[in-house]
Amino acid sequence: MWKNIFAGVLAAAIVGTGAYPQEMTQAEEPLMMFASFAADKQLNVEEWTMTMKRKVSPEQTGEMMEQILDQGQHPEVSREETAQAEKWIVTNRHKKEKIVETYSVISPRNMKNKAELVYIIQGEGTSSLTQDLFHRVEDVKSRYFSKTATIFSCLKAVSNGIIDDVLVYEKFKETFDVATIDEIDENGWTSRSGRTEKWDQSIPSGKQSMNVQFATRTLGGETNITIGTPIITAEY
Known part of the structure; x- marks a missing residue:
């Protein structure tokens, strides 16, 4: 509480x-x-x-x-x-x-x-x-x-411990009404791209357009989360 x-x-x-x-x-x-x-x-x-x-x-x-x-x-x-x-x-x-x-x-x-x-x-x-x-x-x-x-x-944000990144992304999708376009999951690192109507700016992604990315990395007992629009411009 x-x-x-x-x-x-x-x-x-x-x-x-x-x-x-x-x-x-x-x-x-x-x-x-x-x-x-x-x-x-x-x-x-x-x-x-x-x-x-x-x-x-x-x-x-x-x-x-x-x-x-x-x-x-x-x-x-x-x-x-x-x-x-x-x-x-x-x-x-x-x-x-x-x-x-x-x-x-x-x-x-x-x-x-x-x-x-x-x-x-x-x-x-x-x-x-x-x-x-x-x-x-x-x-x-x-x-x-x-x-x-x-x-x-x-x-860029970080948790005080390891968290369920899938659950956090689901909360993110719900909060910003994101439609997922692409998803990558490799050895403790994930990257998801999608589109939301919350803001207009976007870039082409194949036959679709995307305007948000959500990435996570679990390392050393904590989870790092990076969010970017329309794409992540910083290293993570």
Whole structure:
């Protein structure tokens, strides 16, 4: 019984951060929904990630880099070079909020190909999922990405012991009304992909489209769960 009470308090605390789903855009809702699901199932949220990508013309990259550098107080800047492309990376660390933002501008050597801008923001635990966070993401999207940009959301959670991952996935399916498309089960590792009408973004999967993945790994006396939409973008 105390576990149910604890889960309710934690779920309320998540909402209390100000990141209530009704205040977010549709693309950002899944991350908070995943965090609430984890709290309800007594899973500890370890980390989360959001990723946005877009193509840009080579002529835009210089001005874009200047804008990105101007908005960070103490950005870390690095450069990587390969035979195919040049990559500039700008990292802003927000230690108090336990958040790290990374901008990558990848310029191909072949000028016929477009450059790519990648924005990644990641944080630790539910305490970093605040209303200010989603305001920050909205600001970045409006500055550098179109309003219809797809946001890849990924959340990692862990149980305090080994749990029945099949049962947890069934609860996940029920909560988000997921229709399973594909399932893999290999030596303590599982990966399931499916589709839900809870959000619109999706990617092709054979003749169907998918917009959610649910993966589990049992190792060292605990079960790790990774949830992503439309796909899992982090290693698990």
